[in-house]
């Protein structure tokens with residue numbers, strides 16, 4: 272079912288030895304895109320000619336002995352990232368016709384290292400969703416079983432890797448959007464520490480939660496890409512100067528009782544998770560069950576704060592500066608209203624209204640301020656667990672991929688699916704999802720590791736034990 276290509280390090284060895292060429296590799300991916308993309312809907316645009324031209328150039332550089340660190344790495348980018356001279360639409364009609372005038376730092380650094388961008392990937396509108404069904408361009412189907420969703424919001428990015436249409440994807444994660452589709456599609460996905468990768472050129476959803484990270488089959492590919500992307504760029508003041516790991520190797524890992532006992536957790540996911548814990552035990556790890564008293568507060572905190580930030584961030588899409596503008600409005604106010612009414616999807620409208628409500632003068636303290644206070648409590652409690660243990664582990668999601676349409680009628684049911692992933696965004700900590708086998712229906716399951724700030728490389732090492 273899953274096509275698991277070789278790791279980039281092996282491809283690179285062959286490229287440098289002249290056994291393969293970038294042109295050949297890009298063509299191989301383009302062939303798979305022609306075969307699978309028409310029904311899976313993972314790519315919104317494929318840069319076929321352009322990526323072949325670039326492949327030729329990089330082949331020349333390899334011959335000349337000055338290939339970049341990611342020479343010939345075939346990458347797809349989520350439709351929330353800007354790439355100079357190319358459209359970026361955030362999966363939305365409101366950005367119809369918009370072309371990026373500069374590239375996101377994350378994208379530019381990959382290009383500077385000689386990676387090849389093969390296309391732009393489908394996602395939930397502005398990253399708001401858990402199944403990719405909120406895209407204005409239709410859902411992405413799961414390659415493991417096309418009756419099921421890909422997960423979201425980086426659904427196109429996950430399926431593109433899952434089906435071998437690119438080697439690595441760049442996704443974004445505000446509340447689980449890298450890890451959840453990675454789990455649903457049987458690949459690995461890394462949400463870095465908040466502030467490790469610059470958000471410059473990322474179309475903002477919730478600025479104090481948004482992160483950019485890699486998705487791939489191989490953990491080594493995630494590490495290589497993070498290394499190239501991370502660090503200050505002078506455009507995002509939240510990026511850390513130095514990313515020093517605090518890893519202390521106590522050989523102790525924690526799981527939260529409230530998560531493994533949660534009624535929504537699918538039985539075979541629980542079983543697979545505990546089987547993995549046994550493996551860690553056999554490798555000398557001590558496993559500690561801890562209490563996490565704020566489980567009920569995670570989703571309300573996340574949805575109050577992210578909708579508040581989204582309502583402010585999305586105010587810029589008004590028909591004046593970029594993208595869609597309504598025809599024939601009588602005055603400016605009508606133009607704003609009609610433009611936004613016509614071009615935003617239902618979920619985006621719901622969140623703008625919710626966010627505007629929690630920020631309104633009468634309700635600000637009751638919702639927004641309160642959620643900020645609870646955010647702090649969640650952070651403190653999570654850091655207290657990590658003061659004593661190297662990692663917190665859990666299943667990535669409580670169930671495997673839903674059927675298409677299963678959750679779309681009830682937004683609350685949809686939000687509940689984010690329960691295990693939002694903690695890492697509320698706290699800003701790094702979190703990684705790696706494949707944990709298949710459930711009884713043959714659908715992929717994910718194992719999640721959360722670590723201390725800047726411990727990504729230690730987390731990647733640790734999870735090698737899982738499969």
Ligand code: GLN
Nearest residue numbers: 398399400445446447448
């Ligand atoms: N499903 C979550 C939401 O809808 C997470 C989205 C994300 O990480 N971009 O907000």
